[in-house]
Amino acid sequence: MSVGTLHIAGLGPGHESWITPEVTAALAQATDLIGYAPYLARLTPSPGQRFHASDNRVELDRARHALELTARGHRVVVVSGGDPGIFAMAAAVFEAIEAGNPEWRGLDITVCPGISAMQAAAARLGAPLGHDFCAISLSGNLKPFPLVIKRIKAAAEADFVIALYNPASKARPDDIHEAFAVLRAAKAGNTAVIFARAIGRPGEAVHITTLAEADPARADMSTLVLIGSNETRLIERPGLAPFVYTPRSAGSL
Amino acid sequence: MSVGTLHIAGLGPGHESWITPEVTAALAQATDLIGYAPYLARLTPSPGQRFHASDNRVELDRARHALELTARGHRVVVVSGGDPGIFAMAAAVFEAIEAGNPEWRGLDITVCPGISAMQAAAARLGAPLGHDFCAISLSGNLKPFPLVIKRIKAAAEADFVIALYNPASKARPDDIHEAFAVLRAAKAGNTAVIFARAIGRPGEAVHITTLAEADPARADMSTLVLIGSNETRLIERPGLAPFVYTPRSAGSL
Numbered sequence: 001m002s003v004g005t006l007h008i009a010g011l012g013p014g015h016e017s018w019i020t021p022e023v024t025a026a027l028a029q030a031t032d033l034i035g036y037a038p039y040l041a042r043l044t045p046s047p048g049q050r051f052h053a054s055d056n057r058v059e060l061d062r063a064r065h066a067l068e069l070t071a072r073g074h075r076v077v078v079v080s081g082g083d084p085g086i087f088a089m090a091a092a093v094f095e096a097i098e099a100g101n102p103e104w105r106g107l108d109i110t111v112c113p114g115i116s117a118m119q120a121a122a123a124r125l126g127a128p129l130g131h132d133f134c135a136i137s138l139s140g141n142l143k144p145f146p147l148v149i150k151r152i153k154a155a156a157e158a159d160f161v162i163a164l165y166n167p168a169s170k171a172r173p174d175d176i177h178e179a180f181a182v183l184r185a186a187k188a189g190n191t192a193v194i195f196a197r198a199i200g201r202p203g204e205a206v207h208i209t210t211l212a213e214a215d216p217a218r219a220d221m222s223t224l225v226l227i228g229s230n231e232t233r234l235i236e237r238p239g240l241a242p243f244v245y246t247p248r249s250a251g252s253l
Numbered sequence: 254m255s256v257g258t259l260h261i262a263g264l265g266p267g268h269e270s271w272i273t274p275e276v277t278a279a280l281a282q283a284t285d286l287i288g289y290a291p292y293l294a295r296l297t298p299s300p301g302q303r304f305h306a307s308d309n310r311v312e313l314d315r316a317r318h319a320l321e322l323t324a325r326g327h328r329v330v331v332v333s334g335g336d337p338g339i340f341a342m343a344a345a346v347f348e349a350i351e352a353g354n355p356e357w358r359g360l361d362i363t364v365c366p367g368i369s370a371m372q373a374a375a376a377r378l379g380a381p382l383g384h385d386f387c388a389i390s391l392s393g394n395l396k397p398f399p400l401v402i403k404r405i406k407a408a409a410e411a412d413f414v415i416a417l418y419n420p421a422s423k424a425r426p427d428d429i430h431e432a433f434a435v436l437r438a439a440k441a442g443n444t445a446v447i448f449a450r451a452i453g454r455p456g457e458a459v460h461i462t463t464l465a466e467a468d469p470a471r472a473d474m475s476t477l478v479l480i481g482s483n484e485t486r487l488i489e490r491p492g493l494a495p496f497v498y499t500p501r502s503a504g505s506l
Contacts, residue, residue: 012273015275016274017273017274017275017278018273018274018275018366019273019274020265020270020271020272020273020368021269021270021271021272021274022268022270022271025270059501083372084380085372085375085376085380085381085382085383086372086375086382087383087384087501090375090376090379090380090383090498091380091383091384091498091499091500091501092501093380094379094380094383094488094496094498095498095500095501097488097496098486098488098498105488105489105490105491105493105496106490106491106493109496110376111375111376111377111379111380112376113271113368113372113373113375113376114368115273115366115367115368116372119336119338119339119366119369120366122338122339122343122364122366123338123343123363123364123365123366124364126343126347126364127337127338127343127344127346127347127364128338129338129339130338130340130343130344130347131340131344131390131396132387132388132389132390132401132404133387133388134385134386134387134388134408134413135385135386135387136385137384137385142501142502143384143501143502147412150411151385151411151412151413153411154407154408154410154411154413155387155407155411157407158403158404158406158407158408159400159404160387160404160407233351235347235350235351235358236358237358237359238358238359240358240359243347243350243358243362245343245344245347245348245351246344247344247348248312248340248344248345248348248395248396249395249396
């Protein structure tokens with residue numbers, strides 16, 4: 001019997017020039033690819049490969065399916081967008097391992113990092129993450145929203161650059177408005193705010209504005225929102241979009 | 254005259270399987286590569302390419318040199334470790350642009366993201382960044398240390414996972430000890446702490462411990478320190494290093 005392997009691999013934001021050789025090699029040797037359907041749609045099956053596409057809401061089921069196939073000797077890749085370790089599939093797989101069949105702890109498992117959305121957005125803009133920053137998921141399915149608000153307040157008061165993942169929710173459309181209300185109470189109106197949509201994919205768009213003028217409703221499911229620190233600034237360029245960056249010396253008390 | 258281009262490119266932590274195709278293509282077309290000597294030492298010059306190696310302390314000089322060569326029509330790559338946008342060269346280049354020759358604002362500049370140290374460390378461990386996290390540089394050269402301490406306190410109180418970059422400093426060897434004193438005052442002694450050294454490079458080592466037992470002196474210039482949230486946990490494995498992960502549902506008030 002062949003020995004199963006499990007790679008939890010990040011495709012990055014979308015463009016193939018951002019997929020690491022480690023991920024490409026993992027995809028090439030796989031017998032089974034498991035993932036959210038739009039991520040699998042970016043890939044072409046090799047002869048003999050099986051694609052197992054699923055809905056976005058069933059991450060734990062997907063993780064258990066991957067672990068079962070691996071235990072049976074398949075070479076499995078769990079396909080994730082961005083970096084699987086940042087608001088993506090890796091945590092779900094380890095949750096399934098912790099709660100599941102004890103034999104799963106002995107499987108050959110490799111996490112393959114990828115370019116996360118905040119990195120892609122930062123690269124397009126200049127260097128907005130050039131200094132201390134935090135990443136917060138607004139997804140309210142799995143944690144209490146008051147904790148999200150507490151973290152946004154703390155990040156604003158300590159003047160981190162803030163990357164907001166999953167800012168739009170059909171089930172909880174008011175959350176992003178509440179988050180902006182907290183940010184507006186804690187930070188200057190001229191703080192840089194960026195809506196970075198579908199970076200590296202068709203429909204890519206960057207919108208640069210200020211906290212006072214930002215319309216939170218602009219954030220959709222494909223958007224990452226960046227909120228600058230007090231030091232984040234624009235470099236204006238005639239005829240071109242400004243650069244946005246945070247100096248390395250950013251910040252004072 | 255040829256038109257100059259500037260790529261600010263991240264090599265990732267070290268292993269070439271983590272270098273994106275975008276970065277590989279940028280390196281291949283370059284006439285001039287500029288960077289901190291140990292990063293350039295990872296690369297082999299193509300015929301006709303010039304390597305400009307520098308010391309780590311002269312980031313702004315290096316940035317200005319890159320911009321001058323680009324303005325003269327060279328195809329320049331500023332070579333950075335990790336992701337150039339995360340505690341690396343991109344911010345220095347944009348600082349140089351803001352303060353420098355106005356013509357530099359019109360140059361053809363591309364930031365090429367890379368795998369940052371926290372992502373490589375997370376991939377080796379499991380999914381410790383599986384939930385809200387922040388990244389803080391302990392480097393005290395460019396910002397007041399009380400601001401670092403304020404951010405660590407805020408991150409601990411709001412229960413972020415914390416990635417500490419540049420934890421060791423020859424000039425300021427006490428800073429990491431002060432940082433740990435703050436963390437110990439704010440967080441439980443059994444909080445997971447990881448020292449991830451030289452991930453993806455020769456000498457790679459991971460040390461998993463607790464906040465109560467951690468020795469901050471273990472952090473050297475090649476180490477990233479991860480401090481878990483209250484929810485970060487270990488999955489023990491007989492005969493193998495434990496997995497470390499932070500559940501997606503992490504956190505309560």
